[in-house]
Amino acid sequence: MSNTARNRYSDLEIHGLEMSAHHPSGEIPVLHDITLNIPSAQVTAIVGESGSGKTMSMRGISGLLPGGGNFTVRGDVLYNGRHLAPGTNGADSETSPKFAMIFQDPKKVLNPGLRVGQHLTEVLRYASGFTGRDSRLQRIERAQEILGRVDLPTDRRFFRSFPHELSGGMQQRLVIACVVAGENDVLIADEAITALDSRTAARILDLFHDIAGNMGKTVVYISHDLKTVERIASHVAVLYAGYTVEYRNSRDFFSMPRHPYSRMLMESHPALRDRGRPLRIIPGEAVSPADPPPGCPFHPRCPRAQQTCREVLPQLIPDTGGAVRCHFPYPEKGNGEKDSTRKNSGAPGAGEQFNE
Ligand code: SF4
Numbered sequence: 597m598s599n600t601a602r603n604r605y606s607d608l609e610i611h612g613l614e615m616s617a618h619h620p621s622g623e624i625p626v627l628h629d630i631t632l633n634i635p636s637a638q639v640t641a642i643v644g645e646s647g648s649g650k651t652m653s654m655r656g657i658s659g660l661l662p663g664g665g666n667f668t669v670r671g672d673v674l675y676n677g678r679h680l681a682p683g684t685n686g687a688d689s690e691t692s693p694k695f696a697m698i699f700q701d702p703k704k705v706l707n708p709g710l711r712v713g714q715h716l717t718e719v720l721r722y723a724s725g726f727t728g729r730d731s732r733l734q735r736i737e738r739a740q741e742i743l744g745r746v747d748l749p750t751d752r753r754f755f756r757s758f759p760h761e762l763s764g765g766m767q768q769r770l771v772i773a774c775v776v777a778g779e780n781d782v783l784i785a786d787e788a789i790t791a792l793d794s795r796t797a798a799r800i801l802d803l804f805h806d807i808a809g810n811m812g813k814t815v816v817y818i819s820h821d822l823k824t825v826e827r828i829a830s831h832v833a834v835l836y837a838g839y840t841v842e843y844r845n846s847r848d849f850f851s852m853p854r855h856p857y858s859r860m861l862m863e864s865h866p867a868l869r870d871r872g873r874p875l876r877i878i879p880g881e882a883v884s885p886a887d888p889p890p891g892c893p894f895h896p897r898c899p900r901a902q903q904t905c906r907e908v909l910p911q912l913i914p915d916t917g918g919a920v921r922c923h924f925p926y927p928e929k930g931n932g933e934k935d936s937t938r939k940n941s942g943a944p945g946a947g948e949q950f951n952e
Contacts, residue, residue: 607636607814608657608693608782613671615656624886626652626667628838631912631919633831634782639808639815641829641846643822643861645882648835650818654784658695693781693814698788702767705774706759712748712770713739713755719777739777745811746773746803765796772803782814783807789824801828823867826850831918834858837893838885844918854915854925856898892923900924 613630616623630653634640642650655661656669657680673680680692699705706715716739717732740750746769748754759767768788775783785804789797805828808815819825825832825846832849834842834857842855850868853859862868863876880897883889889896895905904923912921916928 607676608634609672609674610634610653610657611672611674613653613656613669613673615652615667615669618666618668623668626838626885627656628885628888629840629912630656630671630835630838631840632833632843634814634816635831636814637808637812638830639804639817639828640831640833641817641819641825642833642835643819643825644835645820647837647882647884649838649885650835651786653835654695654697654786654816654818658697658782658784660695660697660784694779695782695784696775696778696780697784697786698768698771698775700787700790702764702771703759705771706767708759710758711755712743712757712759712762715759715770715774716742716777719774723778739773742773742776745776745806746770747799748773763796765792765800768792768796768800769803772800772807776807776811776813780813782816784816784818786818787820788817789819790821797824804828822861822865826868834861837883837888839893839921840912840919841894841921842918843912844915844920848917852926852928854920854928855922856900856926857894859926860897892921 610633611631613627614625615627616625627649630649632640632642642653644650656667657673661667675693710718713736717735720735720738736755740755743750743754748766748769759770762770772783783804789800792800801824804815804817807813817825817829829846831843831845833840834853834855836857842849842853842858844854849858850862853862857878860876860878864878866875878897883893883896889906890909891907892898892901892905892910895901898905900922902924908923910921910923912919915925
């Protein structure tokens with residue numbers, strides 16, 4: 597297990613999560629070392645390019661693995677300070693949380709033959725103990741209450757609608773309503789607003805914020821879009837090639853990212869780059885966790901890379917407000933030119949620009 601900042605107040609802690617896929621030719625690495633804290637009743641964002649391990653790390657800890665789970669998962673996962681076997685997903689109600697995932701396309705989840713009300717009352721029948729004949733009215737009342745919480749109509753007409761009669765935003769809200777009805781503890785939203793128009797997406801983001809802040813659920817928001825992450829996340833984890841490369845609170849992350857990859861992600865985002873500076877593209881291709889280069893997996897694309905980076909894998913080192921995996925990170929906020937790592941190493945200065 598790597599060095600990491602352990603936060604005893606975190607509800608969900610992941611330490612050194614590794615995963616490999618079984619294949620006739622052998623084990624194929626999927627994750628190498630995912631380490632992060634996911635606080636309760638807040639939104640934690642996981643960002644990174646495709647193949648970085650965003651989705652697979654959450655699938656690994658929850659057990660919601662594709663293809664029935666033809667994977668080996670190792671590492672420490674703690675929920676409220678108690679060890680949890682990765683992949684149990686509510687199997688032991690005393691220790692393991694219930695996870696639910698929300699994906700980009702709600703149509704793949706909703707049953708086209710079930711009405712809105714049936715979707716919710718069926719979930720409530722199994723999740724909330726409203727099972728007897730007398731409980732039918734309770735289920736309907738609870739379903740209407742949940743529809744209201746996710747900003748959907750509660751009238752009889754809407755209750756009897758079929759999914760195909762709803763807009764994409766309404767379908768996504770219905771999926772979220774089912775997750776709430778299922779009394780899940782951890783909601784994982786995987787690129788859940790990507791297919792929505794900007795206004796509808798903004799309302800869904802507000803809903804995630806409400807689910808965390810007012811309903812007390814833990815929300816993990818997986819996204820490519822740092823602008824939406826900045827809007828709702830309290831903490832940010834950046835993944836690259838199956839490693840956590842940076843984790844910190846959102847305010848510090850957006851004001852002073854320390855890992856070169858984090859900074860390049862921001863500089864390449866049209867809405868986040870510094871005003872007046874040209875939009876920059878991250879050079880090269882993302883590295884696959886299955887075949888990382890020796891040393892730091894980011895070194896082929898990194899403008900700060902030194903010989904050490906090509907030979908030695910950096911560890912995730914705790915710092916103020918989070919942790920970073922880099923031999924030559926940018927200085928901590930307020931530390932400016934006093935950054936000892938950079939001074940001693942001869943690494944590029946904090947003001948350098950990438951891809952130049
Ligand atoms: S360890 Fe080296 S190559 Fe890797 S991100 Fe840091 S400076 Fe760049």
